[in-house]
Structure formats: C-alpha cells, structure tokens
Amino acid sequence: MGLLDRFEQRLDRMVNGAFARAFKAEVQPVEIAAALQREMTDHAAVVSRGRTVVPNVYSVDLSPRDFERLSVHTDALTTELSAMVNEFAEEQRYTFLGGTQIALGMDDALETGLFRVHSESKAGVASTHQATSAPGASASASSVGSGQPLLVTDDTTHTLSRAVTRLGRGTDVDIRVDDPGVSRHHAEILLGREVVLRDLRSTNGTYVDGVQVGEVVLSEGNVIQIGATRLTFRAG
Numbered sequence: 001m002g003l004l005d006r007f008e009q010r011l012d013r014m015v016n017g018a019f020a021r022a023f024k025a026e027v028q029p030v031e032i033a034a035a036l037q038r039e040m041t042d043h044a045a046v047v048s049r050g051r052t053v054v055p056n057v058y059s060v061d062l063s064p065r066d067f068e069r070l071s072v073h074t075d076a077l078t079t080e081l082s083a084m085v086n087e088f089a090e091e092q093r094y095t096f097l098g099g100t101q102i103a104l105g106m107d108d109a110l111e112t113g114l115f116r117v118h119s120e121s122k123a124g125v126a127s128t129h130q131a132t133s134a135p136g137a138s139a140s141a142s143s144v145g146s147g148q149p150l151l152v153t154d155d156t157t158h159t160l161s162r163a164v165t166r167l168g169r170g171t172d173v174d175i176r177v178d179d180p181g182v183s184r185h186h187a188e189i190l191l192g193r194e195v196v197l198r199d200l201r202s203t204n205g206t207y208v209d210g211v212q213v214g215e216v217v218l219s220e221g222n223v224i225q226i227g228a229t230r231l232t233f234r235a236g
Contacts, residue, residue: 003084003087003088003091004030004033004034004037004084007029007030007033007080007081007083007084010080025112025113026065026066026069026112026113027062027063027066027070027112027113027114027115029070029077029080029081031115032060032081032115032117033081033084035060035115035117036058036060036081036084036085036088036102036117037085037088039055039058039117039119040054040055040085040088040089040092040094040119041054041092043055043119044092044094045180047180048180051095051180052092052093052094052095053094053095053096053097053121053180054089054094054095054096054121055119055120055121056096056097056098056099056100056101056121056122057098057100057101057119057120057121057122058081058085058100058101058102058103058117058118058119059102059103059105059117059118059119060102060103060104060105060115060116060117061105061106061107061110061115061116061117061118062104062105062106062107062110062115063106063107063110063111063112063113063114063115064106064108064110065112066110066112066113066115067104067105067106070104071104074104077104078102078103078104081102082100082101082102085100085102086100096121097121097122097123097124097178097179097180098121098122098123098124098178099124101122121228122154122229123177123178123179123182123227123228123229124177124178125153125156125158125175125176125177125178125229125231126156126175126176126178127158127174127175127176147236148160148161148236149191149195149218149233149234149235149236150233150234150236151175151189151224151231151232151233151234152231152232152233152234153229153230153231153232158175158231160189160191160195162174162191163190163191163192164188164189164190164191165188165189165191166185166187166188166200167182167186167187167188167189167226168182168183168184168185168186168187168200168202169182169183169184169186170184170185173185177226177227177229179226179227179228179229180227181204181226181227181228181229182202182204182226182227182229183200183202183203183204185200185202186199186200186202186206186226186227187199187200187202187206187224187226188200189218194217194218195217195218195233195235196215196216196217196218197213197215197216197217197218197224197233198214198215199213199214199215202226204226204227206224206225206226207224207225207226208222208223208224208225209222209223210223210225218233218235219233219235220233220234220235221233221234
C-alpha cells in the first residue's frame, strides 16, 4: 500500500467516511496530499552531498465551497497532511530547515475543485543556552530600553542577555540558525553603550534592512537577515 493510500485510509477513519461521500468534482484530501508531494519535489535543493533541503511551510488555497467543506475537519486534515509530508520526506531522504506547517486558506477567485499550493523554507532558530546575565548586560540593556533587547523570529523570542551573543549554524553558538545559507560562525551581537551587530566574515554576508553590513549599531525594528533567515531587533 502506497503512502497516499495509507494517508487516505487514516483520514477517512478519523472523519467517519465524510470525504468518501463527497462529490467527485470537489477537491479531495488525497489530491492535496499528492500536490504537496509534487511541491516538495519541485522545490528540492541540493545544498551538499547527501543533503537535499525542501520547503517545510505549505499554504493550500481552496475555493469558497471546498474551503467551507474541508475546514470543518481542519485539525484532522492538517495533522494528517503534516504526517504524510514528514513520511514522504523521510522516504526521499529530504531535510527540513524547521518543523512542518500546513495551513488551509480560501481564495474567492478559485472555482470548486481547483486549488493552489504555495511553499517556503523557514529555518529553525533556537537558543543553545539558558539566558543568563553577563557582566555589563543589565546596564547595556537599560541603555536601549526598559527591558532586555531581543531578537524576534516568526515564532520565537531570543533575549540578548550576554555581553556577546554569537549567531550561526555551528553547535557552539548562542543562537543556532539551521539554514544552509548561514555560516557556522556567521555574526555576533555586542551589548555595550550601544547594541552592535558584527559580521564574522560569513560566506553569504549579513544584511540589515536589505543592506549588507560589516558592523552596525542596531536600532528598534531593524530586520537582520543571515542566509534566508530574518530576525527583527527589539530594543526592549
């Protein structure tokens, strides 16, 4: 039994055959699953020998009628689609930059039975240590606001509490960014009278608000980009 057959059977059992009774002209979950597999394969990128990176965030646009019908089972459907995506990636030996996310949306321009899939790769960004105050950190934090300065990604906030915070793909950095475009030791942030971002001779460079920098004083709302990953600076 193939992956799509297993997916369809699991989902059908969860919703008591609701999808099996749907009109043939409407979008079926197994069609979405097959489209996600194609989207993943079409956007697979070989970044090194033995490592192929694929998108981990998917959006499925549905017609109003299909969205109304499928959204009743959103939790079950997106859970099973996510599991299927992970199974397929494992079979193909693909790599994700972060956790998989699948969302259903509605597009009024689509007719019943038609849908679109969009995808992107979002890197997982994680602090590799418990935040602890470093010498001089409290004074420097107060110079930029009432609280500690922060780096904010889509779903995570990283407190800048150390005198020096190093960012990169290596295992010995303070904030690890799992992005093939990021160097092992890519950049660092220094807390002093000002908050300074410094590039560490990275391969692909460090950008602030779209401009490549070597060293720059950060201010509220600056968007730092390393590789394909963006982090917003908050002064605190």
